[in-house]
Amino acid sequence: GDSVTQMEGPVTLSEEAFLTINCTYTATGYPSLFWYVQYPGEGLQLLLKATKADDKGSNKGFEATYRKETTSFHLEKGSVQVSDSAVYFCALSEPTNSGGSNYKLTFGKGTLLTVNP
Amino acid sequence: EAQVTQNPRYLITVTGKKLTVTCSQNMNHEYMSWYRQDPGLGLRQIYYSMNVEVTDKGDVPEGYKVSRKEKRNFPLILESPSPNQTSLYFCASGTPADTQYFGPGTRLTVL
Numbered sequence: 042g043d044s045v046t047q048m049e050g051p052v053t054l055s056e057e058a059f060l061t062i063n064c065t066y067t068a069t070g071y072p073s074l075f076w077y078v079q080y081p082g083e084g085l086q087l088l089l090k091a092t093k094a095d096d097k098g099s100n101k102g103f104e105a106t107y108r109k110e111t112t113s114f115h116l117e118k119g120s121v122q123v124s125d126s127a128v129y130f131c132a133l134s135e136p137t138n139s140g141g142s143n144y145k146l147t148f149g150k151g152t153l154l155t156v157n158p
Numbered sequence: 159e160a161q162v163t164q165n166p167r168y169l170i171t172v173t174g175k176k177l178t179v180t181c182s183q184n185m186n187h188e189y190m191s192w193y194r195q196d197p198g199l200g201l202r203q204i205y206y207s208m209n210v211e212v213t214d215k216g217d218v219p220e221g222y223k224v225s226r227k228e229k230r231n232f233p234l235i236l237e238s239p240s241p242n243q244t245s246l247y248f249c250a251s252g253t254p255a256d257t258q259y260f261g262p263g264t265r266l267t268v269l
Binding site: 075077083086090092134136143146147149150151 | 189191193198199201206256257263
């Protein structure tokens, strides 16, 4: 079945450091890929997405590129801020039948990022 | 304002006492789902619904029931809760191949 593997946390960085959170996936077809962010005490919210190979999703200075050849969707940010401290989830969505009338969403386990001033 | 609401936000109950966690969305989404979040295990899907009267099991459906009688509501039912169902629960709605909108979460403790 589908699976998402992301780097174990926690990740602790200083402000303005470069961030990479690795994410690889296993899927039978061509999934859509997502990064969600969960701030303390809140629900998840979409950070960025990519729906086909070589697409780059970007938002709030974060970027991730859909790499089909390496089945990866690594999250990067050039200069993190204290306000980026949160849990980050990589996820994929794929139809479970050829008609596309049923979908399965799969999430990684999440990576806790702490940014210190 | 587009949103997913859940109630209650916090609940402490005892083993075996039936409970329902409500979920409602105002975005006219056909797709809705329930997840539980546990330390070290991340987010796991319990049930999902592609449309009214259409529901299917996710990865961890045991001990849970759902119903989808109206498009906007998708309640999660625990007929006989047990301590291993102590968790943080999220409802979400959206387009299955696209963005999911999550509720604020329900923290459930079963004693």
